[in-house]
Amino acid sequence: MADKVQGAWxxxxxxHFLRSQSIRARDGAAIRWFxxxxxxxxxxxxxxxxxxxxxxxxxxxxGKGGNEDPIMAHPPETDSDNTLQEWLEEIVGxxxxxxxxxxxxxxxxxxxxxxxxxxxxxxxxxxxNADILPGPNGNSTVVDAEGFISTVTSFFPSVxxxxxxxxxxxxxxxxxxxxWMMVKEMAQICNTLSQPVTFPVxxxxxxxxxxxxxxxxxxxxxxxxxxxxxKEDAYSVEDLLYLRKNIDxxxxxxDILEPQNSEFKKAIGIEY
Numbered sequence: 001m002a003d004k005v006q007g008a009w010x011x012x013x014x015x016h017f018l019r020s021q022s023i024r025a026r027d028g029a030a031i032r033w034f035x036x037x038x039x040x041x042x043x044x045x046x047x048x049x050x051x052x053x054x055x056x057x058x059x060x061x062x063g064k065g066g067n068e069d070p071i072m073a074h075p076p077e078t079d080s081d082n083t084l085q086e087w088l089e090e091i092v093g094x095x096x097x098x099x100x101x102x103x104x105x106x107x108x109x110x111x112x113x114x115x116x117x118x119x120x121x122x123x124x125x126x127x128x129n130a131d132i133l134p135g136p137n138g139n140s141t142v143v144d145a146e147g148f149i150s151t152v153t154s155f156f157p158s159v160x161x162x163x164x165x166x167x168x169x170x171x172x173x174x175x176x177x178x179x180w181m182m183v184k185e186m187a188q189i190c191n192t193l194s195q196p197v198t199f200p201v202x203x204x205x206x207x208x209x210x211x212x213x214x215x216x217x218x219x220x221x222x223x224x225x226x227x228x229x230x231k232e233d234a235y236s237v238e239d240l241l242y243l244r245k246n247i248d249x250x251x252x253x254x255d256i257l258e259p260q261n262s263e264f265k266k267a268i269g270i271e272y
Contacts, residue, residue, distance in 0.1 A: 009126040010158040010196055012224075013097055014250050016125050017052050020095070026250045028224070030270055033255040035228075038072035040082045043090050053125070054091060055099040055255060058084055060107045070111040075103055085114050092118045097125035099162060103140075105130075105147045112155040119156075127160045127198065128152050133185055135165025136176045136205050142166055145189055153195070162226065163190065164200035169233050177208030183216040191219065198224040203256055204233040206243050214246050224251040229260070237263045244268065 013031055017023045023030040037046035037056045046054045057074040070084035084100075091098055100115075102108050108130075115126075131138075132145035145163075152159060165182060169175050178201070190197050197220075201213060206227065217223050225247065227240065237260055243252060254264065265271070 008158060009156060010160060011125060012196070013053060013125045013253065016097065022052060027270070028250055028253040029244070029265065029268055031253055035255055036074060038074060038080060038082060040086070043072070043082060043087050047090050047094050051096060053097045053099060055101060056087060057101045057103065058107050058111050059103055070107050070114065084111055088114060088118050092121045095124065099127040099129055101129040102143060102148070105143050105151070108148060108151045112152065116155060125160060127162045129162035129164065129200065131164045131166045132189070133165045133182065135167045135182055136178055137168030137170065138166030139168060140166045149193070158195050160196040160198060161193070162198045162200055167202045167205065169202065169204045169230055171232065171234060175205060177205045178212050180212055183212045187216055187219050196222045196224070198226045198253065200226045200228055202233070203227050203229040203240065204235040206235065207239045210242065210246060217247055217251060224253065226253040226255055228255045229257055231257065235260070237267055240264050241267060
C-alpha cells in the first residue's frame with residue numbers, strides 16, 4: 001500500500017481536504033475542480049477560486065519535437081502565454097492540489113524536473129495524467145505506458161498516477177463503452193505498482209461500462225475513478241447517480257461541466 005503520509009502526494013484527495021476541513025464528508029463528489037487552467041488568465045482565476053483541484057495540460061512548445069520548454073496548452077494548440085515554470089509559481093502559493101495532463105512522453109521529464117524544484121512547497125495531492133491505452137472510439141495517439149510510468153516513478157515514486165484511455169464520442173451513433181479487454185489490460189499494467197492510481201473515465205460512456213468499471217476499482221484499494229466530460233457529450237445525471245450507488249463514493253471524483261455538475265450536486269445534496 002502506498003504511503004499516505006499527511007501532505008504527501010500519495011494522500012487521497014478526499015482525505016487531504018477532509019483533514020483540512022475544506023469538505024465535510026468523505027465523498028469524492030465534494031471535491032471541486034477547475035479544468036484546463038492553462039493560460040495565465042485561467043491559472044490566475046483558478047488560483048483565486050474556491051476549488052480544491054486544478055487541472056492543466058502540459059506540452060513542449062511547438063508540439064512534439066519542440067524545444068525543452070514545457071508550456072500550458074492543449075492540442076491542437078502548440079503555444080501559450082504560460083510556461084509550466086510560471087504556472088507552478090502561480091499555483092504553489094495556493095492550498096490547491098494539482099493534476100498535470102500530458103499528451104506526449106517528450107514533455108514529461110523536463111516537466112518533472114521543474115516540479116521537483118517546487119516539491120517542498122507542494123504538501124498536497126499531486127496527480128500526473130496521461131492516456132496510455134486505446135479506449136472506446138478513440139483515435140488519438142496514446143502515450144507509451146511503460147515510458148510514462150517509469151519516467152514519473154523515477155522522479156516521484158509515490159505520486160498519484162492518473163492513467164486513462166483515448167476515447168471518442170459521436171452524437172449520431174451508438175458509442176461503445178469500456179470493454180473487458182480495456183479494463184483488464186489496464187489492471188495488468190497497474191497491479192505491479194504501489195502508488196495510488198485514478199482512472200479517468202468519460203461520463204458519456206459510464207452507463208454502458210458499469211460492470212467493467214466496478215470490477216476495475218475493486219482490484220485494489222489504491223484505485224479510484226475520475227469522471228470527466230467533453231463539451232458536446234450527452235449523458236444524464238442518472239448515469240452518475242447509478243455509478244455512485246455501485247462504487248464507494250469516496251473513490252469517485254467528478255470533473256464535469258455545467259449544467260450537469262450543478263444538477264448532480266443538487267441531486268446528492270452537496271452544496272456547490
